[in-house]
Amino acid sequence: MEKQHPIGDLMNTTMQKLREIADVDTIVGKPIQAGNVTIIPISRLTVGFASGGSDFICKGQQPEADNSFGGGSGAGMNLSPVAFLIVKGDTVKLMPVAPPAATTVDRVVEMVPEVIDKITGFIEKQEKSDKDNAGQYASYYQGQPDGQAGDKTEG
Numbered sequence: 001m002e003k004q005h006p007i008g009d010l011m012n013t014t015m016q017k018l019r020e021i022a023d024v025d026t027i028v029g030k031p032i033q034a035g036n037v038t039i040i041p042i043s044r045l046t047v048g049f050a051s052g053g054s055d056f057i058c059k060g061q062q063p064e065a066d067n068s069f070g071g072g073s074g075a076g077m078n079l080s081p082v083a084f085l086i087v088k089g090d091t092v093k094l095m096p097v098a099p100p101a102a103t104t105v106d107r108v109v110e111m112v113p114e115v116i117d118k119i120t121g122f123i124e125k126q127e128k129s130d131k132d133n134a135g136q137y138a139s140y141y142q143g144q145p146d147g148q149a150g151d152k153t154e155g
Contacts, residue, residue, distance in 0.1 A: 006053065006069045006071065007051065007052075007053045007069075007071055010051055010053065010071050010072070010073050011051045011073060013073075014049065014051060014073040014074075014075055015049075017075070018047060018049065018075055018077075021077060022045055022047060022077070026043065026045055026079065027042070027043055027044075027045055028040065028041075028042060028043075029041035029042070029043065036088060036089070037086060037087065037088045038086075038087040038088075039084050039085070039086055039087075040084065040085040040087070041081060041084055042081075042082050042083045042084065042085060042094075043079050043080060043081050043082055044079070044080045044082045045077065045078070045079050046077065046078040046080075047075065047076070047077050048075065048076045048077075049073070049074075049075045050073065050074055050075075051071070051072070051073035051074075052071060052072065052073070053069055053070060053071020053072070054069070054070055054071065055067035055068070055069055056068040056069070056070060081097045082096065082097060082098065083095055083096045083097055083098075084097070093113075094113065096110070
């Protein structure tokens with residue numbers, strides 16, 4: 001049977017504690033209900049982890065005896081609010097907490113959801129307008145001989 005080194009236990013303990021802290025509720029917060037609006041906080045979690053150790057031979061130690069072990073581990077976490085998801089009816093908006101985007105690429109990425117919403121709204125408005133116009137033209141042309149609408153003049 002192979003003997004397990006103490007550094008493994010040290011790392012496992014530290015990682016288990018990190019898992020307990022960094023669960024999904026830490027990143028995507030619990031929804032907050034405010035009337036007919038639901039607000040969901042979104043955060044960024046940054047984790048740093050280090051572990052190390054060394055075996056020491058003691059004075060007068062027997063050759064078959066285990067070496068003394070000294071070690072330690074540490075971790076640091078930073079939880080920063082990034083944005084809030086605002087849900088109102090069928091509409092979902094992302095409201096960033098951070099300052100405006102610094103680069104053009106960042107600005108484009110932030111604008112994508114808004115642009116999609118505007119394009120979708122425009123297309124829906126056009127489709128409704130086309131249907132309304134088709135109905136008007138159909139009623140206008142009904143009853144005209146040969147599908148002609150009134151007198152035509154060349155000019």
